[in-house]
Amino acid sequence: MLSREDNELLVRVGPGTPMGDMIRRYWVPALLSSELPERDGTPVRIRLFGEDLVAFRDSSGAIGLLEEKCPHRCASLALGVNHKNGLRCLYHGWKFAVDGRCIERPTEPGGANSGHNIRAVAYSTHEAGGVVWAYLGPAELKPEFPDLEWLGMKEGHSVPFKLQEDCNYAQCVEGTIDTAHAGVLHREQPWDAPAKYDHEKDLAPKLEVQFTAYGMRYAGLRKIGDGQQHVRITQVLLPFGTMIPPPGKDAPPIIQERRLVNYFVPRDDESTWHIQWFYDTTRPINVEHRMEEGGIWLQDDFRKKVNIDVWYNQDREWMKTGMMSGIKGIVTQDHAVCETQGRILDRTKEHLGTSDMAVVAWRRMMLKAARALQEKGEAPPGTQGGISWNAITSETVKLPEENSWKADIPGVHVA
Amino acid sequence: MRAKAGQSVSEGLGPQEIDRLHVFAEITDQTLMALVARIERSSTAEHLIYRECELDEAWRLLDSAVREVRSQGGAGAAEALETLDALRPIVIKAHDLVGIDGDVKSAASELRQGVLLARKWVNLQKR
Ligand code: FES
Ligand SMILES: [Fe+2]
Numbered sequence: 001m002l003s004r005e006d007n008e009l010l011v012r013v014g015p016g017t018p019m020g021d022m023i024r025r026y027w028v029p030a031l032l033s034s035e036l037p038e039r040d041g042t043p044v045r046i047r048l049f050g051e052d053l054v055a056f057r058d059s060s061g062a063i064g065l066l067e068e069k070c071p072h073r074c075a076s077l078a079l080g081v082n083h084k085n086g087l088r089c090l091y092h093g094w095k096f097a098v099d100g101r102c103i104e105r106p107t108e109p110g111g112a113n114s115g116h117n118i119r120a121v122a123y124s125t126h127e128a129g130g131v132v133w134a135y136l137g138p139a140e141l142k143p144e145f146p147d148l149e150w151l152g153m154k155e156g157h158s159v160p161f162k163l164q165e166d167c168n169y170a171q172c173v174e175g176t177i178d179t180a181h182a183g184v185l186h187r188e189q190p191w192d193a194p195a196k197y198d199h200e201k202d203l204a205p206k207l208e209v210q211f212t213a214y215g216m217r218y219a220g221l222r223k224i225g226d227g228q229q230h231v232r233i234t235q236v237l238l239p240f241g242t243m244i245p246p247p248g249k250d251a252p253p254i255i256q257e258r259r260l261v262n263y264f265v266p267r268d269d270e271s272t273w274h275i276q277w278f279y280d281t282t283r284p285i286n287v288e289h290r291m292e293e294g295g296i297w298l299q300d301d302f303r304k305k306v307n308i309d310v311w312y313n314q315d316r317e318w319m320k321t322g323m324m325s326g327i328k329g330i331v332t333q334d335h336a337v338c339e340t341q342g343r344i345l346d347r348t349k350e351h352l353g354t355s356d357m358a359v360v361a362w363r364r365m366m367l368k369a370a371r372a373l374q375e376k377g378e379a380p381p382g383t384q385g386g387i388s389w390n391a392i393t394s395e396t397v398k399l400p401e402e403n404s405w406k407a408d409i410p411g412v413h414v415a
Numbered sequence: 416m417r418a419k420a421g422q423s424v425s426e427g428l429g430p431q432e433i434d435r436l437h438v439f440a441e442i443t444d445q446t447l448m449a450l451v452a453r454i455e456r457s458s459t460a461e462h463l464i465y466r467e468c469e470l471d472e473a474w475r476l477l478d479s480a481v482r483e484v485r486s487q488g489g490a491g492a493a494e495a496l497e498t499l500d501a502l503r504p505i506v507i508k509a510h511d512l513v514g515i516d517g518d519v520k521s522a523a524s525e526l527r528q529g530v531l532l533a534r535k536w537v538n539l540q541k542r
Contacts, residue, residue, distance in 0.1 A: 001471055003511060208435065211460045351478060352471040354436050360471070361464045364514060415460070 002347035006367055011168045011344050013266045014050035018374040019366070023239045024049065024137035025373070025383045027145055029263045029275045030125070031055060031132050032162050036063060043087060045078045049136060050268040053123070054078045056098075059085045064098030065134050067121035071102070077120070096120045128152075129277060130160040141379070146389040148237075150261055150277050156284035160277045161296060164303045165264070165335050168344045169240055169272040170363075172264040175338045176242040177234060177362055179205055179220035180355035185333050187324035198222060198230055198250065205232075207357045210406055213413035214238060214382035214392065216365060218358045219405045224398070231405045233395040236362055238369065238381050240264045246280075248396035254289065257282045259394055270343040273302075274335075295329010304335065312336040388412050428452055436465050442476050442502070444534035447526060454513065454523045463517055470510035470526075477503050480536075491539055498536045505529040 002010065013020040028048075035044050036057040043056040045068060052068040054077045064087065070077050075091040082088075086103055088095040095104040100122025124135040124142060129151040135142050150158045165172050175181070183200040195201040205220035215238040222230045235243035244260040258280045265273040278285045290296070297305045306313050312327045314336075319326035327333045352360065365381070372378035391412045399408055406414075433456045439446045450473065454466050477499060484495045505528055512522035 001474060001507075001510065003515070006515065206435075209461055209464055351475040352468065353475070354438065354468055354472060356471070357436065357464060357468045360468050360514075361461075364464060364467070367515075 001350055001352060002363065004348050006363075007345075007347045009367055009370060010170050010347075010363060012269055013169070014269065018370045020049060021137075022366075022370040022373050022380050023266070024135075025141060025143070025380050026137075026239055027126065027133045027135050027143065028240075028265050029131045029160075029273075030065065030134040030265065031273075032160055033127055033130050033132055036132065040082050040084075043078045043080065043082055045076070047267050048134065048273075049266050051136070054087070055125075055132065056082050056087050058087075058098050059083070062098045063125040063127065063132055064096070064100075065123045065125050065132075066096060066100055070094060071118055071120050094118075096122075098122070098125075129158055131275065131277075141383075143383040144385050146382075146387070148261075148389045149391075149393055150259070150279040153279055153281070157281065158277055158279035159285040159287055159290070160275060161290070161294070162273060162275050162302055163296060163298055163331065163335075164267065164301070165272040165274045165338060166270070166303075166308065166343070167272065167339045167341065168269055169264045169266040170366075171338050171341050171345045172272050172274060173240050173242065173262075173362060174359045175334055176244065176262050176264075177218070177236060177358040178356070179207065179232065179234070179358070181337075185325055185337060186330055189322065189324065190320055191324055198224060204355060207355065208405070209358060209361045210411060211361075211365070211415050212411060213415070214387050214389075215241075216358075216361055217411050218361065221405070223401060227401050228398050229401045229403075231395075231397050231399055231409070233397075233405065233409060234358070235392055235394050236358075236365075237392070239366060240266075243392070243394040245394035245396040254283075254286060258285070274331075293330060295327075295332035297329075304332065306332055308336075308339050428456055433457055433462055433465070434459075437469050439469075439472070440476075442473060442480065442533055443537050444530045446473070447530050447533045451523050451526050451530070454509070454519050454526065457513075457519050463513055463519075466519075466522075467510060467514040470506060470513060474503070474506050474510060477506060491542055495536065495539050498532055498539060502529050502532045502536065505532070 009019055013023055030048055031046055039057055039059050039061055041057055043054050046053050046055055053065055054068045055065050057063050066077060068076050068078055070089040072092055072094050075089055077087055077089055079090040080087045086095040086097050093106040094102055097103050100120040102118040126133045126145050183203045187200050188196055202222045205222045207218055207220055209216055209218040215236040217233055217235045220232045224230045232245045240263060242262045246257050246259050247255050258278055261277045263275045267273050278290055299305060312332055315326040325333045327336055369380040373380060395409055433453050450469055457466050481499050484492050505525060509522045509526040512518045
């Protein structure tokens with residue numbers, strides 16, 4: 001349960017809001033590199049944190065991310081001509097470089113390239129892991145770019161996916177740090193049929209949390225007999241990244257060592273870019289298999305073809321005979337439950353259980369960071385440098401029951 | 416043995432015990448006193464999260480008790496509802512003192528004010 005004020009603080013991320021200011025202090029994934037495949041190619045309109053922007057790759061390969069509206073008289077720069085190291089507005093031909101400088105004004109006397117300091121709002125970008133990352137905060141406070149473990153991998157071993165989720169980012173994050181739902185929502189047989197996997201047999205794992213300098217990690221602990229416990233350690237990177245552990249030795253070989261990272265980047269207050277990477281040091285990611293497994297069937301604008309309008313094509317017969325959800329694809333299942341919470345979840349109406357502990361912990365971290373920035377000007381966790389990003393990883397292990405996961409799998413930057 | 420209201424139940428509550436969630440199934444004076452003791456002993460950020468979850472659970476149990484009393488009605492319903500309604504803001508306040516302010520001292524003394532109400536609720540159920 002959150003108070004009304006806290007819920008508002010958590011979900012509103014537009015310019016000038018306390019949470020909006022907080023999340024703008026981080027590098028965030030913005031769009032796929034493949035959306036800007038060629039130099040001087042078609043610009044892409046993209047909404048981030050409630051701001052309408054245009055992304056383009058210039059003649060040198062550099063990527064610009066500008067406010068979509070031209071500073072002259074506000075036509076969309078996405079209509080413009082992308083050539084010779086800049087984006088030229090279609091209306092009066094003003095031309096902008098990737099850093100936002102206006103480098104030509106052909107409709108002014110003499111072309112008037114100098115003697116003015118017109119600039120388009122421009123944000124920093126950085127390409128890594130097949131994704132264009134962006135920094136939307138104050139330029140002088142830009143943090144170092146995080147060298148996260150899935151960003152520098154061998155070709156094909158780390159693959160990004162992107163889709164739109166039609167609800168507020170916070171409920172999307174909460175859906176991936178909710179270990180308990182795996183054995184219910186994603187159950188691969190009807191409710192009454194005997195469970196297949198460990199996580200379907202024991203639906204109430206014990207949760208333990210540990211805060212870190214970049215966010216937190218938490219473990220879902222399940223007793224599996226023979227004095228052993230099954231331990232799944234999830235990492236949460238502020239503000240909205242989650243690193244999900246691999247399925248482990250009991251799963252089919254193709255996914256045993258496959259890790260997942262999710263970023264839930266607010267598109268605006270009511271929709272979210274769900275950007276995920278699958279990565280595996282032992283084998284390349286099978287993209288076809290993943291699209292099918294996830295149910296990632298998309299329109300050109302990254303919205304799901306199987307969405308709330310068709311009630312996720314839920315199949316009531318299949319629910320009785322095959323799949324508990326009656327919904328094809330893990331991602332579609334996840335989106336279905338989050339999107340049907342409403343565009344913006346009213347957390348004053350919830351009744352939390354003990355399995356929601358990680359959700360409670362993430363909310364508190366977010367609220368605390370936003371307040372600390374607003375009231376004391378404190379930089380959010382992980383934005384001040386000195387983090388060994390590359391050492392942060394998720395883990396699935398078996399340990400003797402009496403052992404402590406915190407001691408056996410030591411984390412980094414633990415308080 | 417049932418502890419008396421106000422009596423400390425925190426003896427024997429080791430660091431291991433407060434570093435995890437306490438599981439309880441009903442609202443009684445004893446459960447509230449156990450929660451008070453746990454709140455008092457809490458110091459780390461992790462402790463606060465566990466305490467907030469325990470208070471979320473207490474609120475959930477209260478809310479379902481209210482629904483049940485309302486749907487069943489009967490002779491004692493008015494008094495039971497009055498008791499539960501008095502208890503709810505106390506639990507919510509303690510929840511917010513832990514979650515928002517991290518103020519365990521105020522949260523514990525707030526929740527302690529609910530112990531007698533919880534005992535009254537227990538007794539009303541026996542009738
Ligand atoms: S509106 Fe863009 S150049 Fe005039
Ligand atoms: Fe899920």
